[in-house]
Amino acid sequence: xxxxxxxxxxxxxxxxxxxxxxxxxxxxxxxxxxxxxxxxxxxxxxxxxxxxxxxxxxxxxxxxxxxxxxxxxxxxxxxxxxxxxxxxxxxxxxxxxxxxxxxxxxxxxxxxxxxxxxxxxxxxxxxxxxxxxxxxxxxxxxxxxxxxxxxxxxxxxxxxxxxxxxxxxxxxxxxxxxxxxxxx
Amino acid sequence: xxxxxxxxxxxxxxxxxxxxxxxxxxxxxxxxxxxxxxxxxxxxxxxxxxxxxxxxxxxxxxxxxxxxxxxxxxxxxxxxxxxxxxxxxxxxxxxxxxxx
Numbered sequence: 001x002x003x004x005x006x007x008x009x010x011x012x013x014x015x016x017x018x019x020x021x022x023x024x025x026x027x028x029x030x031x032x033x034x035x036x037x038x039x040x041x042x043x044x045x046x047x048x049x050x051x052x053x054x055x056x057x058x059x060x061x062x063x064x065x066x067x068x069x070x071x072x073x074x075x076x077x078x079x080x081x082x083x084x085x086x087x088x089x090x091x092x093x094x095x096x097x098x099x100x101x102x103x104x105x106x107x108x109x110x111x112x113x114x115x116x117x118x119x120x121x122x123x124x125x126x127x128x129x130x131x132x133x134x135x136x137x138x139x140x141x142x143x144x145x146x147x148x149x150x151x152x153x154x155x156x157x158x159x160x161x162x163x164x165x166x167x168x169x170x171x172x173x174x175x176x177x178x179x180x181x182x183x184x
Numbered sequence: 185x186x187x188x189x190x191x192x193x194x195x196x197x198x199x200x201x202x203x204x205x206x207x208x209x210x211x212x213x214x215x216x217x218x219x220x221x222x223x224x225x226x227x228x229x230x231x232x233x234x235x236x237x238x239x240x241x242x243x244x245x246x247x248x249x250x251x252x253x254x255x256x257x258x259x260x261x262x263x264x265x266x267x268x269x270x271x272x273x274x275x276x277x278x279x280x281x282x283x284x
Contacts, residue, residue: 053193053248068248069192125185125198140201140246 008107008165014173016180019113021172024157028081029106030074032064032088034097041095044087045074054135056149065136065149073147073159078103106147107165109158109172115179116154122175123168124148142171186261188242191268192250205241207231208253209273237264237276255279 014021034041038049047059050066057064062076062084076084081101088099111119120128123142128150131137136149144167147159160168186199213219213227232238238258243251255264255274264279 068250071249125200130195138247138249145246 008162013109013169014176016113016176018115018179018183019111019119019176021119021169021176022110024108024110026078026103027108028074028076028078028084028101029103029159030076030081030084031100031102032072032074032097033070034072034095035070036095038095040091041088041097044091045084054131054137056134056136065147067138067147105161106159107162109160109165109169111156111158111172112152112154114154115183116156118179119172119175120148120156123171142168144168186263188254188263189266190244190247190250191252191266192248193244197244197247201244201246203243203245205243205251208239208241235259237280239273241269242266 008023010023010025012020012022032041032049038051042048045059045062045064047057047062047064049064049072050057053066053068055066062074062080065073065075067073074084081103085099085101088097113119117128120141123144124139126139131148131150133150133152136147139146139148141148141158141160144160144164146164146168149157149159151157158168187196188199188202189196190202210227210231213223216224219227236257236259237255239253239255241251242254243249251269252266253269253271253273254266255276256262257264265274267274
């Protein structure tokens with residue numbers, strides 16, 4: 001079953017004493033691909049694009065996550081997106097790149113609570129602790145490719161293509177309840 | 185589960201993040217029309233099936249998305265090394281030295 005973005009409203013979607021899954025407010029998401037000397041793009045975006053996979057950079061309210069050797073995901077408030085795209089368009093002549101607005105593609109789940117790390121182990125084959133606080137990765141979560149941003153020891157954001165969101169939400173909801181039952 | 189080292193992410197990660205992509209170092213001829221049917225068949229279909237170290241491609245699908253090359257022992261399933269796409273084929277004797 002597909003789930004258009006409008007079928008979710010920002011709110012708490014699953015909650016127990018040990019973990020909580022909520023939906024983040026919509027934001028602008030830009031997929032950036034570029035190679036070579038990134039200085040013109042850094043200047044246009046006002047931040048230094050990280051070059052190690054998994055590293056993040058932040059400038060004001062916009063964030064960049066390095067996904068691959070030539071690939072980044074940018075998050076920003078919806079009001080800033082048009083300006084960022086225009087600034088990058090201006091440097092296209094010096095550094096050809098691809099900047100695509102993919103805001104409509106994903107929803108973001110916010111996972112927190114004392115056992116958020118255990119909740120993640122339900123779906124991810126890699127060790128959640130291999131992602132340091134302040135980093136992020138593209139990972140496999142229960143067969144689905146998602147972006148995982150680690151904002152704190154037990155605070156994560158998970159960007160999921162909205163067609164997979166009901167499936168993952170169901171899994172996470174089960175996990176939240178199971179972890180609570182274990183603690184009781 | 186196999187653990188595979190991604191040469192781009194520089195991390196050793198579970199096999200579930202990767203997909204297999206066939207034999208490595210199969211080079212497409214510069215001028216396909218100049219090939220005989222036998223040569224073209226060889227390029228398209230004929231693959232090595234070694235018992236032992238095998239040069240093969242993998243893709244870090246749920247990650248950086250990159251294709252890279254690996255040498256895997258088809259008997260033990262042990263990865264001898266992984267290296268970036270486009271890098272020269274590593275010398276087998278240097279890889280197996282440590283195993284003896």
